[in-house]
Amino acid sequence: MTIPDAARSLIGRRLDEVPTPALLLDLDALEYNIALLSELTKRAGLGHRPHAKGHKSIEIARRQLKAGALGICCQKISEAEVFVAAGIGNILITNELVDPIKIEKACALARDAQIMLVADDPRMLSEIDKAASKAGAQMNVLIEIDLGQNRCGVSSIEEAVALAKRAADLKHIKFGGVQAYQGKLQHVSGWVQREAIVKKTTALLSDYLAALEGEGLSCEIVTGGGTGTLEADCELKTYTDVQPGSYVVMDAQYKAIGGRTSGPFALFRHALTLLSQVISVRKDWFVLDAGLKAMSSDAGQPEVIGRNDVSYSFAGDEHGILRSDSGAALQLGERIAIIPGHCDTTINLYDYYLVHQGDRVVDIWPIDARGRIA
Amino acid sequence: MTIPDAARSLIGRRLDEVPTPALLLDLDALEYNIALLSELTKRAGLGHRPHAKGHKSIEIARRQLKAGALGICCQKISEAEVFVAAGIGNILITNELVDPIKIEKACALARDAQIMLVADDPRMLSEIDKAASKAGAQMNVLIEIDLGQNRCGVSSIEEAVALAKRAADLKHIKFGGVQAYQGKLQHVSGWVQREAIVKKTTALLSDYLAALEGEGLSCEIVTGGGTGTLEADCELKTYTDVQPGSYVVMDAQYKAIGGRTSGPFALFRHALTLLSQVISVRKDWFVLDAGLKAMSSDAGQPEVIGRNDVSYSFAGDEHGILRSDSGAALQLGERIAIIPGHCDTTINLYDYYLVHQGDRVVDIWPIDARGRIA
Numbered sequence: 001m002t003i004p005d006a007a008r009s010l011i012g013r014r015l016d017e018v019p020t021p022a023l024l025l026d027l028d029a030l031e032y033n034i035a036l037l038s039e040l041t042k043r044a045g046l047g048h049r050p051h052a053k054g055h056k057s058i059e060i061a062r063r064q065l066k067a068g069a070l071g072i073c074c075q076k077i078s079e080a081e082v083f084v085a086a087g088i089g090n091i092l093i094t095n096e097l098v099d100p101i102k103i104e105k106a107c108a109l110a111r112d113a114q115i116m117l118v119a120d121d122p123r124m125l126s127e128i129d130k131a132a133s134k135a136g137a138q139m140n141v142l143i144e145i146d147l148g149q150n151r152c153g154v155s156s157i158e159e160a161v162a163l164a165k166r167a168a169d170l171k172h173i174k175f176g177g178v179q180a181y182q183g184k185l186q187h188v189s190g191w192v193q194r195e196a197i198v199k200k201t202t203a204l205l206s207d208y209l210a211a212l213e214g215e216g217l218s219c220e221i222v223t224g225g226g227t228g229t230l231e232a233d234c235e236l237k238t239y240t241d242v243q244p245g246s247y248v249v250m251d252a253q254y255k256a257i258g259g260r261t262s263g264p265f266a267l268f269r270h271a272l273t274l275l276s277q278v279i280s281v282r283k284d285w286f287v288l289d290a291g292l293k294a295m296s297s298d299a300g301q302p303e304v305i306g307r308n309d310v311s312y313s314f315a316g317d318e319h320g321i322l323r324s325d326s327g328a329a330l331q332l333g334e335r336i337a338i339i340p341g342h343c344d345t346t347i348n349l350y351d352y353y354l355v356h357q358g359d360r361v362v363d364i365w366p367i368d369a370r371g372r373i374a
Numbered sequence: 375m376t377i378p379d380a381a382r383s384l385i386g387r388r389l390d391e392v393p394t395p396a397l398l399l400d401l402d403a404l405e406y407n408i409a410l411l412s413e414l415t416k417r418a419g420l421g422h423r424p425h426a427k428g429h430k431s432i433e434i435a436r437r438q439l440k441a442g443a444l445g446i447c448c449q450k451i452s453e454a455e456v457f458v459a460a461g462i463g464n465i466l467i468t469n470e471l472v473d474p475i476k477i478e479k480a481c482a483l484a485r486d487a488q489i490m491l492v493a494d495d496p497r498m499l500s501e502i503d504k505a506a507s508k509a510g511a512q513m514n515v516l517i518e519i520d521l522g523q524n525r526c527g528v529s530s531i532e533e534a535v536a537l538a539k540r541a542a543d544l545k546h547i548k549f550g551g552v553q554a555y556q557g558k559l560q561h562v563s564g565w566v567q568r569e570a571i572v573k574k575t576t577a578l579l580s581d582y583l584a585a586l587e588g589e590g591l592s593c594e595i596v597t598g599g600g601t602g603t604l605e606a607d608c609e610l611k612t613y614t615d616v617q618p619g620s621y622v623v624m625d626a627q628y629k630a631i632g633g634r635t636s637g638p639f640a641l642f643r644h645a646l647t648l649l650s651q652v653i654s655v656r657k658d659w660f661v662l663d664a665g666l667k668a669m670s671s672d673a674g675q676p677e678v679i680g681r682n683d684v685s686y687s688f689a690g691d692e693h694g695i696l697r698s699d700s701g702a703a704l705q706l707g708e709r710i711a712i713i714p715g716h717c718d719t720t721i722n723l724y725d726y727y728l729v730h731q732g733d734r735v736v737d738i739w740p741i742d743a744r745g746r747i748a
């Protein structure tokens with residue numbers, strides 16, 4: 001992705017001069033979040049392998065690695081290709097690869113980087129073994145375990161043991177351990193409720209690990225965990241490494257569920273802002289130039305920054321409506337800053353971040369893996 | 375946007391060989407839809423000015439113009455810039471421009487193309503007049519009228535007349551008429567219900583037009599209407615031109631609301647398909663590789679093509695779940711074709727269409743104005 005000259009010319013400008021809608025990234029908040037995750041996991045004795053599916057940025061991945069990340073996670077092979085091409089040397093692809101062409105691509109990437117795959121089916125293992133053999137590689141594979149989120153992954157100890165044995169038996173596969181990421185847990189509202197479920201699923205994970213160990217299938221890597229469960233994951237220490245992604249920018253959805261009072265979750269800062277503008281002042285409402293193409297609507301309501309007197313609602317692909325119960329008076333052309341509801345799907349709408357410190361644009365970073373979903 | 379070589383190499387391949395998720399465009403269905411709109415509006419004696427905010431493709435815009443469109447509509451100045459650069463010579467920007475920099479850009483575009491703007495506030499008219507004067511141009515401006523959708527636009531006859539007078543009085547503005555697009559009407563479910571509301575709002579529009587005419591403010595252009603109201607708009611003939619966008623590819627949302635039995639709406643064909651793959655076969659469900667980053671979730675459920683025995687639900691940014699009440703057995707790796715719920719916001723996630731005829735990829739078209747939201 002080449003940054004257009006018109007965008008590049010915004011470097012050095014004040015935020016109130018940039019065309020809206022624009023996706024802003026607060027450099028100081030980003031750096032703070034990167035350092036905080038590094039510190040929290042280090043203190044807990046865990047590794048961290050931040051997920052890049054959200055930020056999709058080579059520059060951010062590099063900063064995460066510099067801060068001590070073991071590597072990064074990607075969801076798709078086309079995403080991983082972007083990061084390997086940029087010299088990122090350690091990538092866990094956290095989603096099952098089934099298409100033989102994609103598995104071949106993963107084996108090809110393994111020439112230039114340490115690539116780990118996940119699997120939940122013996123047929124995937126056979127395909128990986130076949131492709132690895134052809135490529136003269138040995139692929140590191142984790143067995144994916146489903147602890148109750150009802151998506152990918154094996155959901156019984158018997159299946160997990162059988163699959164791990166199969167992986168260990170195949171010549172061109174190295175059984176590396178397990179992945180047990182539970183997306184649904186990340187967004188359970190309220191710390192007490194979330195911690196209780198995390199403890200329960202982590203106990204279940206321990207049963208899996210004990211059974212595998214009992215069969216001589218030692219798990220070098222036990223990976224999972226996200227931004228919402230980070231505090232509990234760091235205390236329980238069942239994972240060897242955690243793979244949060246949203247922590248690096250945060251969003252309104254994560255803000256809404258809350259962390260433990262004064263716990264580290266509450267310390268992550270909001271680094272992602274959607275800057276919009278009032279384009280119509282009507283009798284009972286104000287129209288913003290930011291709708292469904294400016295931020296995703298799939299999770300939680302976006303939050304207007306610094307204004308409790310107005311609330312946002314989506315009003316089409318290119319429109320949002322602000323209403324006020326307290327008679328707030330907004331001006332035509334006024335800039336309105338918003339925390340997007342869901343960072344991952346919002347970032348995926350943009351080609352670049354306008355990186356700012358305070359009210360100045362200091363850089364532009366391409367969202368390198370935007371749209372890389374295959 | 376340059377198409378990657380890996381994507382270009384898919385031309386000539388069978389659809390079951392392309393990496394998933396992929397956005398497919400059925401060339402024959404597209405051509406059929408373009409011809410049908412042209413025929414319907416011609417028969418009704420109306421012009422058509424298809425909206426490009428949905429397809430965002432220079433190639434599609436060219437085909438629409440070739441079929442007799444008066445011009446195209448864009449929502450944003452950055453979108454219009456893409457089409458003007460490609461030689462598209464007539465563009466209505468259907469959304470209010472407030473930022474003086476954007477208004478200057480519109481005046482600059484008017485050197486290379488016929489550009490029309492809309493306004494719902496006298497301050498916008500002043501800004502347009504000022505910028506047009508500076509650019510040595512005269513800008514064609516339509517007054518936007520809100521007939522009850524509660525978004526942009528003036529909502530009283532007095533306001534409309536005052537604003538039109540103001541436009542007509544300004545030296546560097548030509549008062550061109552009115553825009554009265556009603557987005558909400560497009561998706562009213564059931565033909566009888568939709569027709570009744572369209573008749574009511576069209577009667578209201580006629581009152582506005584009569585009042586303007588009475589003041590000597592004749593409206594050369596009366597534009598509005600979309601895919602959902604097309605049949606009624608063609609019968610009522612109050613618009614001089616209609617601006618549907620979704621008709622060119624259609625989506626599950628439009629399919630669900632239905633047209634008049636055997637009416638032309640029912641004849642538009644589905645040209646847009648999301649191709650996905652089963653990546654995990656579990657006990658009670660199947661996991662697809664297509665989630666919130668592969669298609670938008672903002673409107674209506676996507677529809678699995680050719681299979682009544684499974685239903686899709688979103689299961690995260692990169693996952694979808696298929697469930698079956700009737701014990702359908704899907705295979706690991708099986709390709710599943712889906713009609714996206716909402717075409718505009720789904721297309722905006724992709725860099726290109728894989729254009730196909732039957733089961734062969736015949737071309738790749740960039741989604742040139744993707745992400746152009748400012």
